[in-house]
Amino acid sequence: MLSVTIFLPLATALLVLVIPAAHTGLIRGAGIAGAAATLAASLLLWSGYDSADPALQWRQRVVWVDALNAHYDVGVDGLSLPLIVLTALLLTLTLIYVAGRRERAKMQVFLFLLMGTGLLGVFAAQDLLLFYLFFEVALVPMYFIIGIWGHEGRRYAALKFFLYTRLASLAMLLSFLALYLAMEPHSFSLPEIARAQPYAAATPGAGLVLLGLVIGFGVKLPIVPLHNWLPDAHVEAPTEGSIMLAAVQLKMGGYGLLRVALEALPEVVQRHAVALLWLGAVGVIYGALAALAQRDLKRLIAYTSVSHMGFVTLGFAAAALAGSESLRRFALTGASFQMVSHGLLTGAMFLMVGLLEARAGTREIARFGGLLGRLPRWSALFAVLAFGSLGLPGMSGFVGEFQVLGATLATSLGAALLVLIGLAVTTGLYLHLLSRIVLGGAPASMPALAEPPRVGLGIAMVLAVLAIALGLVPALLTGVIAGGVSGI
Amino acid sequence: MRLPAVVPELIVAAACLLLVALAGWVRGRWRAAPAAATAAVLAAALAVTAASLGAAPVPAFEGTYLVDAQAQRFKLLILTAALIALALSACHFRGRAAEAHAPAALLFATLGALGLCSAVDLGLVLLFLQITSMASYVLVALVRSDTHALEAALKYFLFGAAALAVMAYGLTFLYGLTGSLDLRTIGVRLAEADRGWVAVALVLALAGYGFKAALVPVHFWAPDALGTAAAPVAGFLSVVPKLGAFAALARFVVEALPPAAVDWPWLLALLAAATMSYGNLAALRQQRLKRLLAYSTIAQAGYLLTAVTVLTRAGGADDALLFYLAAYLLMNLAAFAVAGSLELEGDRAAALRGLSRRTPPLAAALAVALLSLAGIPPLAGFAGKVLLLEAALDGGMAWLAIVAALNMLLALVYYLRLVAWMYFQAPDTTIAAPRAIAGFAAAGLWVCVGGTLLLGLLPGVWLPSG
Numbered sequence: 001m002l003s004v005t006i007f008l009p010l011a012t013a014l015l016v017l018v019i020p021a022a023h024t025g026l027i028r029g030a031g032i033a034g035a036a037a038t039l040a041a042s043l044l045l046w047s048g049y050d051s052a053d054p055a056l057q058w059r060q061r062v063v064w065v066d067a068l069n070a071h072y073d074v075g076v077d078g079l080s081l082p083l084i085v086l087t088a089l090l091l092t093l094t095l096i097y098v099a100g101r102r103e104r105a106k107m108q109v110f111l112f113l114l115m116g117t118g119l120l121g122v123f124a125a126q127d128l129l130l131f132y133l134f135f136e137v138a139l140v141p142m143y144f145i146i147g148i149w150g151h152e153g154r155r156y157a158a159l160k161f162f163l164y165t166r167l168a169s170l171a172m173l174l175s176f177l178a179l180y181l182a183m184e185p186h187s188f189s190l191p192e193i194a195r196a197q198p199y200a201a202a203t204p205g206a207g208l209v210l211l212g213l214v215i216g217f218g219v220k221l222p223i224v225p226l227h228n229w230l231p232d233a234h235v236e237a238p239t240e241g242s243i244m245l246a247a248v249q250l251k252m253g254g255y256g257l258l259r260v261a262l263e264a265l266p267e268v269v270q271r272h273a274v275a276l277l278w279l280g281a282v283g284v285i286y287g288a289l290a291a292l293a294q295r296d297l298k299r300l301i302a303y304t305s306v307s308h309m310g311f312v313t314l315g316f317a318a319a320a321l322a323g324s325e326s327l328r329r330f331a332l333t334g335a336s337f338q339m340v341s342h343g344l345l346t347g348a349m350f351l352m353v354g355l356l357e358a359r360a361g362t363r364e365i366a367r368f369g370g371l372l373g374r375l376p377r378w379s380a381l382f383a384v385l386a387f388g389s390l391g392l393p394g395m396s397g398f399v400g401e402f403q404v405l406g407a408t409l410a411t412s413l414g415a416a417l418l419v420l421i422g423l424a425v426t427t428g429l430y431l432h433l434l435s436r437i438v439l440g441g442a443p444a445s446m447p448a449l450a451e452p453p454r455v456g457l458g459i460a461m462v463l464a465v466l467a468i469a470l471g472l473v474p475a476l477l478t479g480v481i482a483g484g485v486s487g488i
Numbered sequence: 489m490r491l492p493a494v495v496p497e498l499i500v501a502a503a504c505l506l507l508v509a510l511a512g513w514v515r516g517r518w519r520a521a522p523a524a525a526t527a528a529v530l531a532a533a534l535a536v537t538a539a540s541l542g543a544a545p546v547p548a549f550e551g552t553y554l555v556d557a558q559a560q561r562f563k564l565l566i567l568t569a570a571l572i573a574l575a576l577s578a579c580h581f582r583g584r585a586a587e588a589h590a591p592a593a594l595l596f597a598t599l600g601a602l603g604l605c606s607a608v609d610l611g612l613v614l615l616f617l618q619i620t621s622m623a624s625y626v627l628v629a630l631v632r633s634d635t636h637a638l639e640a641a642l643k644y645f646l647f648g649a650a651a652l653a654v655m656a657y658g659l660t661f662l663y664g665l666t667g668s669l670d671l672r673t674i675g676v677r678l679a680e681a682d683r684g685w686v687a688v689a690l691v692l693a694l695a696g697y698g699f700k701a702a703l704v705p706v707h708f709w710a711p712d713a714l715g716t717a718a719a720p721v722a723g724f725l726s727v728v729p730k731l732g733a734f735a736a737l738a739r740f741v742v743e744a745l746p747p748a749a750v751d752w753p754w755l756l757a758l759l760a761a762a763t764m765s766y767g768n769l770a771a772l773r774q775q776r777l778k779r780l781l782a783y784s785t786i787a788q789a790g791y792l793l794t795a796v797t798v799l800t801r802a803g804g805a806d807d808a809l810l811f812y813l814a815a816y817l818l819m820n821l822a823a824f825a826v827a828g829s830l831e832l833e834g835d836r837a838a839a840l841r842g843l844s845r846r847t848p849p850l851a852a853a854l855a856v857a858l859l860s861l862a863g864i865p866p867l868a869g870f871a872g873k874v875l876l877l878e879a880a881l882d883g884g885m886a887w888l889a890i891v892a893a894l895n896m897l898l899a900l901v902y903y904l905r906l907v908a909w910m911y912f913q914a915p916d917t918t919i920a921a922p923r924a925i926a927g928f929a930a931a932g933l934w935v936c937v938g939g940t941l942l943l944g945l946l947p948g949v950w951l952p953s954g
Contacts, residue, residue, distance in 0.1 A: 064948070065871075065946075065947045065948045065951065066948050066951070067807060067947075067948060067951035067952060068874075068878070132865070133865040133866055133870070136865045136870070137865060137866060140859070140864055143904075144911060147908055147911060148911055148912055154912065155908055155912050158912070159901070159905075159908065162900065162904055163897065163900060166896070167897055170893040170896060170897060171893075173874065173877065173893070174877065174889060177874070177878050177881050178881060181878070181882055
């Protein structure tokens with residue numbers, strides 16, 4: 001069943017390839033049907049998941065490359081299952097969002113579905129070589145999506161995106177190979193590596209292996225000095241690309257840190273956890289401050305994304321530093337919850353910005369004001385999402401950030417203070433944004449506007465409702481996550 | 489000596505002699521005859537080689553020639569590459585005089601490369617290097633009206649003659665030190681030889697191997713020769729002689745160079761780092777497609793040399809070398825095949841602009857080849873690079889693995905530039921549409937593309953089970 005979920009998008013993509021390009025409707029329909037079937041399959045996985053059992057479920061393992069002792073090895077636990085459902089959900093919604101376009105439909109549907117298989121595979125793979133393969137399969141389509149459908153600076157942004165990504169994946173690959181070679185017999189199997197702990201002793205190479213992983217996942221997450229590609233990629237990417245990039249692709253970095261780095265090198269992570277904790281805290285505040293300085297609405301959201309994802313780094317480091325098992329679980333649950341919540345809220349935020357841009361032809365914040373009167377539906381939804389993003393209790397953003405902050409407070413007061421300042425800045429930022437563009441007076445240069453199409457607003461509404469549901473009843477998710485967290 | 493073991497070489501050699509006469513004689517539509525005959529010969533040799541793949545090693549020709557498992561695997565690759573390149577070039581030259589001449593020269597070069605896989609006597613190695621080189625000069629100058637190609641062929645010839653003479657000079661040192669040109673005898677006796685002279689001999693001998701494999705600093709012929717030869721021929725020249733050279737080099741360093749006598753892994757590691765870095769840096773600035781691909785083949789030779797460097801230190805290095813060569817032949821021939829359909833416009837890389845709109849299948853084929861050369865999964869180049877890096881790390885050459893990884897990042901810039909032209913730009917209507925690839929050439933191209941995907945998804949098909 002898990003393999004069916006992973007490969008349904010790919011199978012649909014191959015099917016789409018053989019449909020003649022002129023049949024746009026058929027292509028779009030097939031794409032949406034394939035994604036919806038994937039979502040249904042992922043929900044079946046969810047319903048069949050036993051959250052009391054910390055072991056990997058839906059496990060499937062067959063030999064892939066005999067000479068390298070690599071396996072096609074997939075399985076899910078509480079950490080990966082929410083991300084799998086999130087991926088399938090956003091893939092479906094994104095394909096629905098672009099359904100009205102005619103331009104190069106075949107290629108677009110193909111690329112999104114191919115990316116879907118890569119993403120689902122990353123969250124399910126239990127073999128590092130397989131993980132690496134899926135990781136890149138998820139990234140390459142995004143290069144084309146930015147480069148083909150992006151805005152003016154798209155070629156530069158696409159190249160920058162791919163180069164950063166490649167740097168990351170090569171660093172990651174070298175670390176994977178080091179782990180593989182340290183195992184006796186050589187093995188890429190993550191559960192086996194987690195059991196054997198080849199770098200448990202403080203060898204000089206261990207730090208380098210961790211560095212490779214931190215670069216590899218840190219570029220995607222992004223961890224702050226490695227984040228430089230993200231604003232460009234987001235601003236130049238088409239809306240549908242930004243949604244998948246922010247909502248799902250960044251999660252590969254966070255998931256990788258928790259799943260690979262923490263499981264394979266717990267002692268090494270612990271040795272360097274203080275530095276990582278500060279990196280996370282700096283990310284939170286840097287993202288918030290940088291967002292303050294933006295005039296472009298999409299760039300602003302991109303920087304808040306950096307800030308929000310800083311909590312994942314924080315949770316990861318706090319978990320490694322945690323003195324007690326309960327604190328450790330608290331931090332990890334928070335980090336995982338934050339990833340899902342960020343996927344829903346930021347994905348929706350990018351969609352809202354895209355809808356506005358499609359109507360107005362600009363993203364410049366100064367050119368908007370008093371939208372509540374002109375676009376009541378858009379404004380109401382935007383306000384809800386903004387409150388969710390700033391961490392209002394009752395919405396999903398609060399749960400994860402609160403847990404991570406709590407865990408940070410218990411380990412380092414200084415870092416926690418920094419994070420608190422970052423949170424205050426973010427709150428001010430969103431409130432200011434709301435008062436400026438939703439309330440406030442309309443500037444003279446504001447373009448004429450009409451309410452965005454219902455489909456787009458409907459999709460944002462679905463995401464907002466889910467964010468509220470998770471905020472009101474976090475147990476919907478924490479129950480599942482807890483099973484996975486206890487296994488790490 | 490048992491004759492059956494060398495049947496592939498004998499068939500090819502006999503066919504070479506017949507083809508030279510045939511090629512000069514045929515006219516009109518009979519010009520297709522040499523290509524058909526060559527295809528039959530290559531297919532037969534391929535079948536015989538494949539059938540005897542698991543056989544025990546057989547020495548031949550007074551022990552100067554050894555048909556063992558490694559040689560057979562190299563030969564399989566050489567014959568496959570030659571067959572694909574033949575399909576590409578036969579269609580490319582259809583109706584021109586070169587249609588009849590190309591197969592003969594191609595087969596000669598293939599014969600030399602086959603010999604290099606099995607030769608265990610350095611005199612024989614030099615002979616086979618010469619055979620391959622002679623045929624290669626002819627291949628570059630195949631279209632006699634193309635003055636650029638003639639100039640490149642002349643340079644290639646002079647350069648090759650010098651490089652092989654230097655190698656021959658180096659062999660005199662080895663003979664002087666050991667009294668033999670047999671690799672294994674040299675390997676035994678060199679252990680007691682003076683280290684300084686061994687190093688001199690090694691450096692001189694490497695000139696010949698390096699020339700054929702296009703390693704820095706004896707790579708200068710490659711951009712000119714590959715950049716001016718017809719694209720399918722350039723594809724052949726960048727693959728088949730290289731396969732032979734790496735087969736011979738692997739045998740040379742493992743059997744003739746005891747680690748006690750000379751620290752050859754370090755020398756080769758430095759050469760590998762220099763070759764890949766130079767190839768990638770130079771490729772960054774190229775505006776012509778074939779020239780860019782030529783520099784890319786230099787960079788790829790650097791990656792391949794990484795595997796040779798750790799042959800005696802890492803268990804999987806020989807498999808990594810063979811795997812990467814298989815991947816390289818497929819992706820490189822695919823790239824040159826598409827280049828062949830674009831070279832009408834003076835080989836400007838700008839002909840790639842908007843190719844994904846003009847001819848989506850060609851653009852997709854080239855994109856697959858380029859992304860594979862860059863090492864992106866799930867393509868053959870990815871699996872090859874994983875194996876190479878694994879071997880380098882396993883062999884204790886972590887710095888070389890890191891240099892190689894950085895080079896892969898650098899190479900992405902120029903591979904992606906081509907992809908971006910094809911996919912992100914509108915077609916340039918002032919440039920003629922690409923020539924269609926049809927018939928056997930199309931079959932050859934799609935075999936390469938399919939193989940690139942297959943080796944990436946299931947690398948196990950060309951790896952011994954571990």
